[in-house]
Amino acid sequence: KVVSYLLKHGVKAIPIDTISLFVLKRKHVFKAFLEPIVNALNNDLVPVLYGNVVFDVAEGFSILSGDTIAPCLASKLGFENLFYAIDVDGVYKRYPPRSDDDLLEVLDLAMLNRIVHKAKVGVEKIDVTGGMANKLIEIAKWIKGKKVKVILFNALKKNHVYMVLTGKDISRKTIVKV
Structure with missing residues (x-):
């Protein structure tokens, strides 16, 4: 499709x-x-x-998982940006997220490493590829020591994929950068 x-x-x-x-x-x-x-x-x-x-x-x-494929390709092909089109607005403080959780809009490597453990809890039971936890683990491995940027955004929202791919800003997302 x-x-x-x-x-x-x-x-x-x-x-x-x-x-x-x-x-x-x-x-x-x-x-x-x-x-x-x-x-x-x-x-x-x-x-x-x-x-x-x-x-x-x-x-x-x-x-x-596609979450493993993306940073592998980015690393081997020399990409500086990686976009994760997901079904939520970005990375949240808790997993699974609750409606009252705040979206983490910007993460550096230290913050990312701190939340990876929290993201592991309960996610693997519903996603054989590791869900958000695996995304964050793979992102942490890829960005370490590099000047790169990762954007996680909600692809279900109208025009978000187009806007991100064309460099336009969207209001709710998580940016991970070193």
């Missing part, structure tokens, strides 16, 4: 199957075959990847 939607709106998107790009070892990226992604980008195509079951040399198969 994502690729169809993008094509319908003039984005030259191409799906690339995750299992053909990554091999894990004990649930961590062991090998990444990125030539198809680079070729797509060089041909002005937008590669669309997604979390899926992939080969794991130690365990047979494991789940590779």
Whole structure:
């Protein structure tokens, strides 16, 4: 559906199957075959990847989350910005969030590391890829020692994806930067 939607709106998107790009070892990226992604980008195509079951040399198969794929690609391809389109406005003080929780609008690495443990509680029970906890863990690993920026925003709100991708500001989001 994502690729169809993008094509319908003039984005030259191409799906690339995750299992053909990554091999894990004990649930961590062991090998990444990125030539198809680079070729797509060089041909002005937008590669669309997604979390899926992939080969794991130690365990047979494991789940590779899009939350792990994104910073892996960003690191290997030299990106400075990473956007997480999620179903809430950003990162909250508690997980699962409550309606009265305040949105954390800006996080640095120290603050991010402090809230990772809180985010782990209860999330894995409803999301096999680790939910918000895994996003935050992967973000913390990626930004350490780099001058990069991550934006987590609610993709369900009208025009938010377009606005973020075109550099326009949205009112509610979390920015993680070093």
